[in-house]
Amino acid sequence: MSTVIESSRPLLLTMGDACGIGPEIAVAAWAQDRGADLRLVGDVDVFRRALRFMGLRLPVALLEHADDPAPPDCLPVWQPPGLPQDLLAQPLGQVSAAAGAAAARCIVAATQEQRAGRSRALVTAPIHKEALHAGGIDHPGHTELLQALCADADGRLPPVRMMLANEELRVVLVTIHVALRQAVDQITTGRVLQTLRIADAALRRAGIAAPRIAVAGLNPHAGEGGLFGGEEIEHIAPAIEQARTLGIDARGPFAPDTVFMRARHAPPQHPGEFDVVVAMTHDQGLIPVKYLGVEEGVNVTLGLPLVRTSPDHGTAFDIAGTGKADPSSMSAAIRMARVLAG
Template sequence: MPAFHTPTPPVLALTMGDACGIGPEIISCLWLDSAMPDALVLGSPQVMHRAAAWVAQARGEHPPVVVEIHDPKNWADVPAGAMPVWAPPGLPEDLIDAPVGQVDVRAGRAAAACIRAAVRLAQTGVVAGIVTAPLHKEALALAGEPYPGHTELLQAEGAPPGQPPAPVRMMLANGQLKTVLVTIHMALRQAIDAVTFESVLDTIRITHDSARLWGVERPRIAVAGLNPHAGEGGLFGDEEIHLIGPAIQAARALGIDVTGPLAPDTVFMRARHAADHPGEFDVVIAMYHDQGLIPVKYMGLDHGVNVTLGLPFVRTSPDHGTAFDLAGTGRANPSSLLQAWRMARQLVSGQGAA
């Protein structure tokens, strides 16, 4: 992991995200703050130039120089401190006219085009990993994409030719807690039905196998129950008895250190790492989206990172959305994107994630 040749020096692809959201602005912040030496932006040079100007104006600084490149392999052939931007095939020519702070089909098409191009660069070894700025799911749907979000699109595009997509899982992490989801972007009624023996066991396996990326060979995995009090012995539901528990037993038979099903209202507190109190577990597996993401996001959006486990390349992203209300102001906080970039750098270098 990754399964392809890593470029030297390793370069990360930064996808622009939704052009009408804060993605272009928080990417621009990274150059203003640290003159990113090893990242290639995939997106519209016009949009990135405009975003850099907004951020610089809000800060009272000079904007970074945006340099359009025509071959992504030449990402380093730009002046020191300049932002290399490659416009991949499929970007709408009038993307710059899409209204900032609003859902627009052109932004959805552009976001999908950037993701697909980034995957191709990762598969061919041009980039070592991908960091994605936020996209808007409604804009993606308007563009005719059959995928509800980044994770599903990356899963489909990352599959080798002629092979079905490999199972992937979404992990949200910060310095205190890591949580992996069995189900992701679907209605809660559907998510309950999607909690099966196979889906839980696959999640445990993927989590265990991926933990070496962040420096843990044998992770201590906790599995949350689906129901209140993990079903209370069948009083509040029997999924823990018939589905989740058997999957945990099967994982243990494979030599995986996994505990559960545990009460969802306390397992995240038990796993939380503090300076004076290390957690009982290295990672918690949650059954559905909000069960796992609320605890991590409650600790602060500035440091959370989304990592897609199971892909043949590293992919991270900030744990927030497009923030249309802040788009165009130059005041969006880039902290989560910076953490996503740092974690991707650690993962592709084999140093593990904090």
């Protein structure tokens, strides 16, 4: 039984894609955690089905409001208005416009609750980008949708970055969901510096007093003095110099094929040299984190005016409905959300 103290402002855990494993890992993580501060956001019948898939026999409490008190030992579900009515009819393991629309509706509703001060953190189950698009959502993923939902009154978007973390390695990305050709064009001094500032601030909020930041180069051997590309000389090194004048302990650029090994924290044999690596592109940064194992990996969106974490894996359509889904990454995301929310 969890010893988490009940809060009037809960953590909200969204359903994710109803045709994937999101509902299954959500209910399984709740069953392991049973924190009084945790509420599930989504279709109540989808969650009941997920309980059956995972072999869990738990009563379900349908809450009228997201921050209502939850009865003890009942799965607490808040079903936001506006969900599609036919989610159980959608084939498991397949792209569904209805499932994509429902996943987005849960994210929007949970974000509104947090921005209104009725929640202190958001944990999101995996969504499917193709289903999201089919459901009429013009954003490629969670990060971009949340960024749009957090625009200010003048429509300005907050600068956000993706961090993936596990017990051994943290990585923050300069570029996210764009084609590789576009990503290279986005690597500017200003964008790299902004990433360093966001990463430094996030780690300080998480309790690291003086974060040590390693910066990966873009090109092989970090450009080898300009022989293999000029981005390191023209953009990345100047950003590191500017960050250091601001009191940020940023170092590099380092060769991207070795910097992640140097930062990996696996004591006692291998204490990491750095607290985080800033990587230039999506795959450059995420491959090493995921290679170490997605079971405990957590995706954190930095730069938002709210706390958001999620598991470090996708919808796993191939095992949806089989009861084989592992909730470990979801549980890690819940723990991380509590740390960041304070």
